[in-house]
Amino acid sequence: MGGLAIYxxxxxxxxxxxxxxxxxxxxxxxxxxxxxxxxxxxxxPGFILIIPVIQQMVRVxxxxxxxxxxxxxxxxxxxxxxxxxxxLYFRIVDPEKAILNVENYMEATSQLAQTTLxxxxxxxxxxxxxxxxxxxxxxxxxxxxxxxxxxxIKVANVEIKHVDIDESMVRAIARQAEAERYRRxxxxxxxxxxxxxxxxxxxxxxxxxxxxxxxxxxxxxxxDIAGDKTxxxxxxxxxxxxxxxxxxxxx
Numbered sequence: 026m027g028g029l030a031i032y033x034x035x036x037x038x039x040x041x042x043x044x045x046x047x048x049x050x051x052x053x054x055x056x057x058x059x060x061x062x063x064x065x066x067x068x069x070p071g072f073i074l075i076i077p078v079i080q081q082m083v084r085v086x087x088x089x090x091x092x093x094x095x096x097x098x099x100x101x102x103x104x105x106x107x108x109x110x111x112x113l114y115f116r117i118v119d120p121e122k123a124i125l126n127v128e129n130y131m132e133a134t135s136q137l138a139q140t141t142l143x144x145x146x147x148x149x150x151x152x153x154x155x156x157x158x159x160x161x162x163x164x165x166x167x168x169x170x171x172x173x174x175x176x177x178i179k180v181a182n183v184e185i186k187h188v189d190i191d192e193s194m195v196r197a198i199a200r201q202a203e204a205e206r207y208r209r210x211x212x213x214x215x216x217x218x219x220x221x222x223x224x225x226x227x228x229x230x231x232x233x234x235x236x237x238x239x240x241x242x243x244x245x246x247x248x249d250i251a252g253d254k255t256x257x258x259x260x261x262x263x264x265x266x267x268x269x270x271x272x273x274x275x276x
Contacts, residue, residue, distance in 0.1 A: 048073040048082060055120045056082040067120050085120040089181060090131070094138045096189075103150045108189040113138045113169070119177030127176045134173060138183070141168050154188050161185060 050056055050069035058065045059081045068082075075082050092113040099109050115134060117123045123130045145165050146154060154161065162183050170180040 042077055045077045046074050048075060050084065053086060053088050055085045055087060057085060057120050057124045058082050064121065064125060083124050085117055085123060087117055087120070089114055089116045092131070092135050092138065094135070094142060096187075097139055097143050099143050099146045101146065101151045101154065102148060105151045106191060107146075107151065107154065108187075109142060109146055109154070109185060110187055111138070111142055111165070111183055111185045113180065114182040114184075115169075115173070115178050115180045117177055118179045122175065122177030130176050130178060133176065134169075134178060134180075137172060138165075138169060141165055141172075142185075151190070154185075158185050 048056065049072055052070050055067055055069045056073055057067055058075060060076075061079060065080070073082070092115070094111040094113055096108050096110040099107050101107060113134070117130070127133045142165060145161060145168065149157075149161065162185055165185075166180055166183040169183065173180055
């Protein structure tokens with residue numbers, strides 16, 4: 026019985042040994058293999074055999090990660106305090122670098138995204154944060170992609186989600202926008218008055234060139250006011266018109 030128990034124990038240990046040596050990696054996974062603590066190779070996907078105890082394998086996911094960058098307090102270049110958060114999309118393109126060059130690539134990328142977000146947005150004014158979001162996204166993405174290249178990470182995209190402004194600043198911006206609209210309205214009205222004055226001067230110049238044109242304009246004005254029967258209208262009669270109505274002198 027004692028010998029049988031030993032054989033059973035050995036069989037169980039042998040089965041456990043082979044089971045621990047078998048690894049199956051999915052299509053989007055890679056394995057970073059270490060032999061006696063030294064990097065050996067990157068393997069996968071599919072059926073992988075490693076030597077238990079002597080070799081260890083670290084699984085690496087190659088799919089795109091979506092990292093929510095926590096809300097950051099940012100002081101803009103024009104000294105406006107805002108709260109900004111963003112979302113980061115990245116993936117691992119070099120599993121060896123991701124495991125060997127950084128302790129925790131997820132945490133490292135998240136922290137780097139937070140500091141880069143504050144640094145880049147702090148160089149811009151509030152109007153640029155609100156109106157040029159696509160440009161800011163591209164700037165942040167470029168900086169992160171360059172700095173994470175040593176970690177075997179490719180930053181695919183960065184999107185600023187919200188730019189929250191203090192309520193008092195919102196009211197100040199609304200007053201500024203109202204003042205700007207009022208200023209533009211004044212300018213447009215002044216330009217309209219200027220154009221109308223220029224047209225009147227031009228019309229006066231044309232009418233003064235021919236007395237008959239002035240008479241026609243006078244009669245047109247009389248026709249326009251004649252339709253109003255509720256008022257008594259007194260109008261002057263031009264002397265040159267009267268002269269035209271006098272009979273001719275007989276010699």
